[in-house]
Amino acid sequence: RFAHLNILRNSSFATLTDKDITQFESLLGPNGILTGDAVEPHNSDWTKKYHGHSKLVLKPKTTEEVSAILRICDDKRLAIVPQGGNTGLVGGSQPVFDEIVLNFSRMNQIIDFDESYGIITCEAGCILQDLHTYLNAKGYLMPLDLGAKGSCQIGGNLATNAGGIHFIKYNSLHANCVGLEAVVPGGRVLDNITTLRKDNTGYDLKHLFIGAEGTLGAITKCAILCPPLPKFRHLCLVSCRSFEQVLKILRSAKHELSDILQAVEFMDGNAMETTLSQLNFKNPFESRLYPFYALVEVASNREGTETPDRLYELLGSADDLIIEGVVAQDETQLSHIWQIREEIASAYIKRGYTLKYDLSLAPEHFYKIVDDTRDVISRSPTFTANEKHSIAVTGYGHIGDGNVHLNVCIPGYDDHDLQDRLSGLVDGYVFEYVRKARGSVSAEHGVGLQKAQYLNYSKSENMIHYMKEIKRVFDPHGIMNPYKVLPDAK
Ligand code: FAD
Numbered sequence: 001r002f003a004h005l006n007i008l009r010n011s012s013f014a015t016l017t018d019k020d021i022t023q024f025e026s027l028l029g030p031n032g033i034l035t036g037d038a039v040e041p042h043n044s045d046w047t048k049k050y051h052g053h054s055k056l057v058l059k060p061k062t063t064e065e066v067s068a069i070l071r072i073c074d075d076k077r078l079a080i081v082p083q084g085g086n087t088g089l090v091g092g093s094q095p096v097f098d099e100i101v102l103n104f105s106r107m108n109q110i111i112d113f114d115e116s117y118g119i120i121t122c123e124a125g126c127i128l129q130d131l132h133t134y135l136n137a138k139g140y141l142m143p144l145d146l147g148a149k150g151s152c153q154i155g156g157n158l159a160t161n162a163g164g165i166h167f168i169k170y171n172s173l174h175a176n177c178v179g180l181e182a183v184v185p186g187g188r189v190l191d192n193i194t195t196l197r198k199d200n201t202g203y204d205l206k207h208l209f210i211g212a213e214g215t216l217g218a219i220t221k222c223a224i225l226c227p228p229l230p231k232f233r234h235l236c237l238v239s240c241r242s243f244e245q246v247l248k249i250l251r252s253a254k255h256e257l258s259d260i261l262q263a264v265e266f267m268d269g270n271a272m273e274t275t276l277s278q279l280n281f282k283n284p285f286e287s288r289l290y291p292f293y294a295l296v297e298v299a300s301n302r303e304g305t306e307t308p309d310r311l312y313e314l315l316g317s318a319d320d321l322i323i324e325g326v327v328a329q330d331e332t333q334l335s336h337i338w339q340i341r342e343e344i345a346s347a348y349i350k351r352g353y354t355l356k357y358d359l360s361l362a363p364e365h366f367y368k369i370v371d372d373t374r375d376v377i378s379r380s381p382t383f384t385a386n387e388k389h390s391i392a393v394t395g396y397g398h399i400g401d402g403n404v405h406l407n408v409c410i411p412g413y414d415d416h417d418l419q420d421r422l423s424g425l426v427d428g429y430v431f432e433y434v435r436k437a438r439g440s441v442s443a444e445h446g447v448g449l450q451k452a453q454y455l456n457y458s459k460s461e462n463m464i465h466y467m468k469e470i471k472r473v474f475d476p477h478g479i480m481n482p483y484k485v486l487p488d489a490k
């Protein structure tokens, strides 16, 4: 009874045999495979919505081993799903049926750091937090930062083209990935590992693998351009009465602070209240709750009061827009405010079954879709008064980048009937809204299994045609992360 119920297993795929398992074990050694109960955590996703039935996890240590795996899988028509930290939010990193899981946790070596250009070269299984820690010690940081950094891997970040909280400052991984190594079905290695900033020798194939969600091949190594670590960071949290006031603060922050602006994030009152109560966090405004909140972070290498003064000036000039504001006075307060924002996702998953929508929308639609979704649910005859009361609708996200996270949450995970009625109503409503508003049905999380059938809401028929052609070039038998991203790819 899961989101993928209407999908049939592709009958051209082989079924894994004991002989296959023995072959993989002799290739990778006993530590290189998982079978039996050890596979189970790899069959389920972080949102507790998607569950596959794989019987085998492969844990290669080298690109050569990944190449041998993808040669065998292609020859035998064994379908395979790459899995990094398994923190993806769109059902992309688990098997749908019995696909083999390709796990990168043993490919976690930092290969080199080029101090002159600030470029790190590493294997795909490096945990994002570990890369930050390594780079911070050298006076640099990763251009990407997000709430799942303790578990997600750089390979998974690249495969999803993850955005995160510092996108407004450092841009996307398309901008910061200077080199990439990938292995495609059949086992060919596309070695484009380089630390050259500039290389205009024809088609830049690495960009096809960034954001492909493992449907074209496995990312095995990368080289990422890293900015210097700013020495001083300052963060404020402000509360507002209306969403329009938040937008005005965003505009001022972009104009007044552009050279030092590091992040502008947003959450509504429901997100704040749920995160504080589910995770037992301290309210920065004591017990007071407000309809809307914005976080503004600035950073620079300037010691003294100039940088924080500019933040205070912004708050002073926006006095009529802000109900109450707080500027973090030390690193502990700063981390606490960031933790509230970054753990909203965990708070809702703790509360219960959560429909997650990750949308790019113009400012006039950014919060309207949240209000409208709440209205649609409250007017629908499908739900009882009690059910309506229990459904939480919230909006938060990367307002500086026009990326709203709309979540609709039911307490607990047991009421399958309510889950089905809710997604039946809300999926159609939200995706249709986004199509009409010419937004994107996936701003940063990817398409995965969740949105494959809605790809045409944000991509034209001709674009999907060429996406399928590209898929066929790299993966003619469709064994790489099947059923994901492209509708009926095979
Ligand atoms: P997985 O979840 O394991 O995989 C994701 C996709 O990438 C799958 O399709 C998988 O097949 C593919 N893949 C993984 N590794 C490889 C590889 N080596 N080669 C080829 N394909 C591969 N996303 C954002 O963009 N911004 C956020 O702010 C953000 N915050 C988050 C906060 C939380 C608490 C959580 C749980 C998730 C968040 N995410 C966010 C979503 C998620 O996309 C990112 O966490 C991350 O990029 C996924 O990395 P992963 O290693 O866990 O990949």
Ligand code: MLT
Residues within 6 Å of the ligand: 147, 341, 342, 344, 345, 358, 397, 398, 405
């Ligand atoms: C976030 O910005 O918090 C993440 O993308 C996770 C989410 O959307 O819940």
Ligand code: ZN
Residues within 6 Å of the ligand: 164, 397, 398, 405, 444
């Ligand atoms: Zn996000």
